[in-house]
Structures are given as structure tokens and as C-alpha cells.
Amino acid sequence: MILMSDIIREGHPTLRQRAEQVEFPLTEENRKLAEELMEYVVNSQDEEMIEKYDLRPGVGIAAPQVNEPKRIFAIHFDEESGEDLSIIAINPKIVSHSVEKAYLASGEGCLSVDRSIPGYVPRYARITIKAFDLEGNEYKLRLKGLPAIAFQHELDHLNGVMFYDHINSDNPFAEIENAVAITRDIAE
């Protein structure tokens, strides 16, 4: 299982690299990697596992964060969170997006960033994505709200982009044109 000690932190060159496309059929190694990414996210939302392994809660994690520069990530929102999205995305891409932007009113955090960086992270409010599952079947989804924000945060990791690259350094909480604020209790 993935532990915090497996998660690389900012400053590590892999976090600034463009990750490689994944070939199908998946190698046993890549299938195991994808499944372990999902396992981490699910574990990180389970009080006992958090306690036992000192995990930092997350709703997503990308392969580069465990020093695997491959275009794979997992996102998981459990039922309680009111968002039902639990996906492994391989070779994901955004095929279209809204003009309207959105941002988390509470800002964003990252398992690879051990400091709080305040500020709005402008992202697309609604996106249509395509990705492949473990069997190599392509799937298409329309996402909005927190799932859309999470998908864009993870996709950024595959392109060597960190959430704070989007924050207006002069005025981190400057009003964002044509954007909607997403308010969620993100108990990290």
C-alpha cells in the first residue's frame, strides 16, 4: 500500500515533468500502480487507516506523486461526500470545457506540498473528459463542481503543474472574472 513516505514532495523533479502515455494492455506493474493509487485515496478517507498509517486525507492522487511519471490518476469521493465519483483515469484528457471558471473558496492543498498556500485557484467550472479504464475501455464524463476541480488538479500533475502555479501571486484572493466559488467543508 502507498504510505506518506512514498509520496514525493515539491522540489522533486518528477513533479515538474510531463508524464508518459501508458500502453495497453496494461503491464501487471501499471495495473498494480493504478489500483494502489485508488487504494490510497480510499484508505485516506477511512478514520482507522488514517490513524493506523498516519495518512493525509485526499480525494485524488496522481502517479507522478509516487515518483511514477505515467499518465494515471485516481479520484474518489465516497457516498457521504454527496459527490459520487470514483475513477481511475489513464491517458486522461479534457475534450471540452465551459467558459465559466470555478475555484474552491477554501483554496487547494496537495499531498506533495507540506505547507498551506492561500489563494484562489481558477479552473474551468464544467469539463467533458475522456480517459481509459484498467481494461483499456475509453470512457467519457461531464464533470462540474468539486469533481471537475479535482480532475483538473490531477491532470495538472501529469503535466508538471502545481496548484499554486495558478494563484495570482500579486493578489491571491483577487476576484476571478466570470467564476463561481465552490464552498465545501474540506476537513483535511
Ligand code: NB4
Ligand atoms: C487534491 C484536491 C485538492 C483540490 C478538496 C479536498 C482534500 C487533496 C488533493 C482538488 C483536488 C490531493 C492530489 C481532502 C478533501 C473532502 C472529502 C471525505 C471524507 C476526508 C475527505 C476530505 F482531504 N481535498 N485533500 N487534498 N492531491 N477534499 N476532503 N472528505 O485531495 O495532492 O494530487 O474523508
Ligand code: NI
Ligand atoms: Ni496534488
